[in-house]
Every structure is written in structure tokens, then in C-alpha cells.
Amino acid sequence: MPITESDIEKIAKLAHLEITDEERRALTPQIASIVAYVEQLNELDTSQVEPATGGFTPEGERTRAGRDDVRHRSLGQAAALDQAPDPSHGYFRVPKVL
């Protein structure tokens, strides 16, 4: 199915990206041509194939990923807030939600 400028508009909204009219016009054929390229995968019958998800090696899957439930030092509030654009009273402050 061809990708239209209104599809691009919708995707941008989903991705929390603001795009200009010019970007929308440029992105539409670019995304469309990449999507057309990846559609070559439809040549393959994969109905009997399991999808590959995380893990990738038997050794990786066998490795116990959790750690013991003991206390560790964490970064601390001051360091965690140090890079915040608008910290306030120990919180990250943001513009109003609605």
C-alpha cells in the first residue's frame, strides 16, 4: 500500500515528532521507497518460522540475569537531578499536561 503524506503525519504524531510541511514532503517518498525495498521479504514463506527475539545464544539464555536481592548504592538524588532541564524541589518539573 503506498505511503501518503497523511500517513507520515500520523506516524509523526505517534512518534512525538513535529515535522514541517517541507519535511513531510521529503520524508514521504523516502519512507515509501524504503518500505518498498523491505517488502522483498514477502517473497519468503515464513509461516513455519519462529521469530527471533532476544537471547540469541544458548549461553546467553542460560545466564541468570537477575541479581541477589540486596541493597546497592544508587546514584543519589542530587546526581540524578543534576542534568535535568528544570529541576524543582527534588522533582523533574514539566509543562502542564493538558
Place this chain on the structure above:
Amino acid sequence: MNNPDHTIESLSLRIARGETTVRAVTDAALDAAEKLNDTLNAFLQIDRAGATRRADELSAPQSVGDAPRALVGVPIAVKDNICVRGLQASCGSRILANYHPPYDATVIERLSAAGAVIIGKTNCDEFAMGSSNENSAFGPVRNPWDTARVPGGSSGGSAATVAARIVPVALGSETGGSVRQPASLCGIVGVKPTYGRVSRYGLVAFGSSLDQVSVFGLTVRDAAAVLGVIAGRDPHDATTADVPVPDYAAELDTEGARGARIGVPRALFGDGLDDEVRRSVEQSIEAYRDLGAEIVDVELPHAKYSIAVYYIIATAEASANLARFDGVRYGHRTEEARTLSEMYRRTRDEGFGAEVKRRIMLGTYVLSSGYYDAYYRKAQQVRTLIKKDFLDALAQCDAILTPTTPTPAFLLGEKTDDPLAMYLSDIYTCTANLAGIPGIAVPCGLSSTGLPIGFQLLGRHWGEATLFRLAHAYERAQPFTARPPLIATSED
């Protein structure tokens, strides 16, 4: 051999003999970095104060009982998407231009403990998305072999600093070939370890099922020495596997390539491969035959689908990973926003460059309702087939040999208007990331225009030692002696 003056082995020996000092080596690297950066733009930050302080600490007599350290006084450059406490970590992006992480990546902790001296942070494609370094918000890196050409990407800054002999080794990261590809275009060694071999704690995430911290070196031995230090299980990264790390350097001098079986997928030597690259890689295959290796044909029937699979999976994962850059906790925040949602959109619009936006859009599209099965799930299924191809082929041979890139370094601007053409420069490399297997890029010749050409060896899961051994055997038999015109001279 590459100029031995620039290898870890020679630096360590000269420091041990008292012919030079850690401080002098550090100063020389810093001087070279500063001098060449006007031309190369390889560093985004050069840490003279921190590096000299560290060099002076390392020069103090070691206290009794200290374990010997593998990399004492070795200057190293680090890609700007790996966290070093106190230094910037911009990832080549405006959105993190002023970000200074409050902690060290595990790989940095391990390098520091081994005595390495971090010289600075290197330029890269924004969030490691690119194959030419032209997607950096801070300008492209130039190739020391020809400054009109790209160094490759995304870890182009790290590749250029090693090629220009500023440092013997550097860290990069790979998602689809971002170390092997620039290593090849810059005439150096690049190694991408098995998925799960090296901790990613402190590596800014791009494609989480693909990313690995990876290593550049002038020689195979140097790359092996660094990987040996950074590899191994890390409780901070649940994807690292509990697999013993061999002494890579010790294995280099064992049986060489004699009796090894090297698989060649002939079908990948066809369309799109530059003639000079083909000839040079064919000569490398003959060199292995001369070294006593057996050359066997292997088939990778699904490899031709790898770019399509890669650009679905990598962009889908990127769209999720980059959702965290929203102006709330760190990084850039827009100054003009009345609501939270407007703040997200404007921050991301101002902070991200064109390629990152394009990939987030593509990733969002392939994951969106109604398309998930058609694209993302389909790509995961074909990924299973690609992985099986490689595991089947590697059951018949010890390593698979292919070109690393279809062409030598291309011109700046040559592919920027055509994203798909740029993506195709990852055709030989992204398969290893999809299959989770290790790979090493080795320089093997020069084009008629004086640009490096390389081949890569791909191995079994956890089989880096075999790759190092085979690559080292080649390097010893066919030393790559050419040097780029733009090079650090202070240590010569």
C-alpha cells in the same frame, strides 16, 4: 607491520624500559589529537586535563600487591555514545549536546582499571545511525587517507584517530557494522564481538538486540588486548553471558591458519561489489590457501535479505529506545512549549537530525497497529533464517570470509541524498549483528586511487579467539604497511 612505534606492545615495552614515560605518551597523543582535529574533526572533546592527571597517577610507583595491568599508559579514544564520568556524551546529537553522564560505562571502568588513559570522545553519526559520519550534528569526520572522503560510520571518529596514529586503539559501537565498516574504509582492524560478550551498561542504546561495544586497533594483537580487558559478564547488563573470556593475545601465536577451514560465500561476490575490492579480497583468500587453510564454498541463501531485515529491526528498536529523549530528565528541552505534549514534540524536533527522525518514523511505522505482523514480525522470522544460514555454514568451516564493504571510502556528500544507497553500504556487515556472531575486519590492500580495502572474517558465537588467530596469521604473512598521508608525527 604497521609502524611498531604506535602499537600497544611497543608503547608498553618502551615505557617498561624507561625509554619513554606514560606522561610523554599521553602528551604526544593529546598534541596529535589537537593538531589533527582541525582537519579530521574526529574528536568532539579532547580531555587534556583528565588525561594528564591520569598519566601522572599511573606514573607514581605502584603499591605492593597491585595486579599487573594490561594497558598501562595506553592512550585510547572513546566514541561519544559511551559514558565516561565527567566527559560529554553527545552521541553526535544536539539533543545531548551538553549532557555529561554521572557514571562510567562498565567498559570504561575496566579500561581504567587496566591502566588505559582516555584522551577524548570521538565524533560519530547521530545516535550511531549512519555509515559515513555525515549524520553528526557536529560536522562530518574526514578520512585520513583522503580528506574529501568519508571515514565510514557510525564510529568514524574513532576509526580516523586510530588510522591517523593518534591512538593505537579506540572504542566504537556496532549495530549493523559501525566498527568493521569504518575500520575497512580507514585501513585498520575492527572487531565486533559476539552478542552478550561485552557489557553495554553505559552505551547509549540504539538497537538493543543488535548493539555491541566494539574495538578498533592498528593491529590484531592490539584489538585482542583491548577486547580481553572489556569482555565478560557484567551484572549491570542482563544480556551479557556467563561465558569464560579466553586469553586472546596468548592464542595468537598458536597454530596460525594451517588446517583451518575458511568458508567463502561466492554468491556475495557478485552485483554491487567493486572490481578492485573483489580482486583484493580474492588475493586474501589465496593468501589463506598459501598459509595452509582449506577454502570451502558455503551458502548463505538468505543473506540477500539482510538489509531489509536490519532496517526493520534496527529502526523499530531505535524508535523505542529514543523515546526517552523527551526533554524531561536530561538533555535539550525546547524553550517554547505550553503543554507537555508540545514540549515533547518541539524538543525532539529541535534535538534530532534528519536521519534520526527518518529512522524513528520508519521504526514507528513498522511497529504501528496493523503493520506489526507484516513488517516487524516478518523481519524477525527472516532473521531466524539468516541466523540459521550462518550457524549451518559455520558448522562446515571455522570462519566465513567476505569483503567488509562493497567499495572503498566514498566522497563526502556522495550518498547523502539517497538513504537507501547509504544503507546498502552495510550489506556485508549487518548480517553478523543479526546473527549475533563475532566479526573482524582486516585491511588487505589499496585501490588504484590509494584507498584501503578490507575483508572480514565471521565466526561462531564466542569464537573471537579463532578470528583473532586467523586474522593475525594473515597480518603476519601479508602485512598492511601503507600509511595514510595525514598522520601523527610527534612520536616518530
